[in-house]
Amino acid sequence: MLDAGKRFVYWNGTEPRLCLTETELIKEFLSKCSTVSGRSWQQRQGSKHFIGGGLLMANAQDWYHQRHIVAPAFAGDRLKGYAGHMVECTKEMLQSLQNALDSGRNEVEIGEYMTKLTADIISRTEFGTSYHKGKKIFHLLKVLQTRCAQASRHLCFPGSRYFPSKYNREIKSLKMEVERLLMEIIQSRKDCVEIGRSESYGSDLLGMLLNEMEKKNSLDLQLVMDECKTFFFAGHETTALLLTWTVMLLASNPSWQQKVRDEIKTICNDSGIPSLDQLSKLTLLHMVINESMRLYPPALVLPRMAFEDILLGDLYIPKGLSIWIPVLAIHHSEKLWGKDANEFNPDRFTSKSYTPGRFLPFASGPRNCVGQAFALMEAKIILAMLISRYSFTISDNYHHAPVVVLTIKPKYGVQVCLKPLET
Numbered sequence: 001m002l003d004a005g006k007r008f009v010y011w012n013g014t015e016p017r018l019c020l021t022e023t024e025l026i027k028e029f030l031s032k033c034s035t036v037s038g039r040s041w042q043q044r045q046g047s048k049h050f051i052g053g054g055l056l057m058a059n060a061q062d063w064y065h066q067r068h069i070v071a072p073a074f075a076g077d078r079l080k081g082y083a084g085h086m087v088e089c090t091k092e093m094l095q096s097l098q099n100a101l102d103s104g105r106n107e108v109e110i111g112e113y114m115t116k117l118t119a120d121i122i123s124r125t126e127f128g129t130s131y132h133k134g135k136k137i138f139h140l141l142k143v144l145q146t147r148c149a150q151a152s153r154h155l156c157f158p159g160s161r162y163f164p165s166k167y168n169r170e171i172k173s174l175k176m177e178v179e180r181l182l183m184e185i186i187q188s189r190k191d192c193v194e195i196g197r198s199e200s201y202g203s204d205l206l207g208m209l210l211n212e213m214e215k216k217n218s219l220d221l222q223l224v225m226d227e228c229k230t231f232f233f234a235g236h237e238t239t240a241l242l243l244t245w246t247v248m249l250l251a252s253n254p255s256w257q258q259k260v261r262d263e264i265k266t267i268c269n270d271s272g273i274p275s276l277d278q279l280s281k282l283t284l285l286h287m288v289i290n291e292s293m294r295l296y297p298p299a300l301v302l303p304r305m306a307f308e309d310i311l312l313g314d315l316y317i318p319k320g321l322s323i324w325i326p327v328l329a330i331h332h333s334e335k336l337w338g339k340d341a342n343e344f345n346p347d348r349f350t351s352k353s354y355t356p357g358r359f360l361p362f363a364s365g366p367r368n369c370v371g372q373a374f375a376l377m378e379a380k381i382i383l384a385m386l387i388s389r390y391s392f393t394i395s396d397n398y399h400h401a402p403v404v405v406l407t408i409k410p411k412y413g414v415q416v417c418l419k420p421l422e423t
């Protein structure tokens with residue numbers, strides 16, 4: 001793609017798209033244009049049933065307002081408070097790996113375990129004690145997301161979203177069921193506060209959203225529900241893919257696997273469970289995670305629409321033009337990363353100063369990933385616990401077939417052979 005030139009326009013059906021690959025311009029665009037650019041009508045339409053007007057799809061002043069409500073839930077002590085859920089859920093995942101080994105299997109498809117684990121973690125983080133109901137909601141949301149993807153193929157036909165087709169009827173009833181369950185949880189929290197049984201709406205993500213919105217006098221329940229759906233959508237599959245690809249890379253590179261294991265042993269002693277202070281000291285693990293996100297970025301493109309005329313350096317972007325930042329192509333560019341751009345080499349992240357605009361797994365600027373610190377904490381805890389308990393190698397049954405559909409997935413999964421380590 002980068003061979004087509006540094007900037008070029010191409011047509012996606014009837015929509016012209018400007019592809020931006022110059023790192024200086026990308027940096028400037030992402031840092032300065034967060035309120036004058038945003039999600040297109042098509043993007044919002046395609047996702048409105050399963051995430052609605054949540055942060056990911058919000059634009060302009062709505063986005064700015066929502067970002068300020070949501071951001072505190074992912075920072076400081078609140079963020080640290082989620083670590084316990086991450087450790088507990090990972091212990092359960094390790095137990096099910098052990099059960100698989102005890103039943104005579106020594107090979108597992110690790111992607112399945114990671115997908116279930118990250119769903120469990122976000123479910124507990126969002127809904128605390130209402131966790132089982134949360135899991136049911138998320139299951140319905142997954143079905144809803146698939147149906148929306150199927151229905152969106154017909155979005156180009158005018159009026160198709162109003163047809164009472166099979167998909168549209170199913171989407172409507174799934175959406176109603178999700179919102180009914182979410183309202184049940186929210187209502188019972190509100191009742192507890194009103195009758196004086198509790199002082200706040202709770203310390204989980206949902207409770208924090210309700211508390212923040214009440215403080216700012218804007219308790220909009222539809223928005224609370226949309227944010228809950230957004231966190232699940234934005235934070236579950238992305239992290240599962242990061243973990244799955246990292247295990248694949250470490251299983252194929254035993255020397256890096258051992259280096260990371262030694263680091264974990266030195267820093268976390270024998271427990272293999274990193275404390276919050278220890279997480280920031282796991283520098284080799286962090287380099288491996290970065291390299292994994294460079295090679296297999298869970299978000300492949302950053303799509304935006306210009307809502308006003310924008311002047312970026314010498315580039316004039318007219319209002320209404322779509323802008324695409326091709327993260328995958330930038331992360332694999334030999335010009336930006338050198339001749340070994342397609343190889344696994346975590347050493348390239350030894351220095352913390354990378355050219356801005358060339359490493360964008362979480363985007364950058366004010367509209368970057370609000371869950372970045374959460375995702376990195378989660379990934380480090382899970383990987384540290386897994387690596388200190390098992391050594392793993394890539395199975396002969398693994399076929400390397402990354403498929404690109406919005407995200408980058410291993411088509412046939414990632415099969416690894418596990419060996420318990422002496423403790």
Ligand code: HEM
Nearest residue numbers: 056234235238239242298299302361362363369370371375
């Ligand atoms: C490895 C894991 C993750 C990756 C690679 C990732 C990546 C990204 C990227 C690239 C964006 C910007 C999208 C764009 O501008 O088009 C984004 C936005 C967002 N992410 Fe993440 N994400 C991850 C995990 C999470 C988690 C765990 C959560 C929450 C629990 C989360 C919540 C969000 C939200 C709400 C936004 C929208 C922010 C805004 O528009 O202001 N993400 N993420």
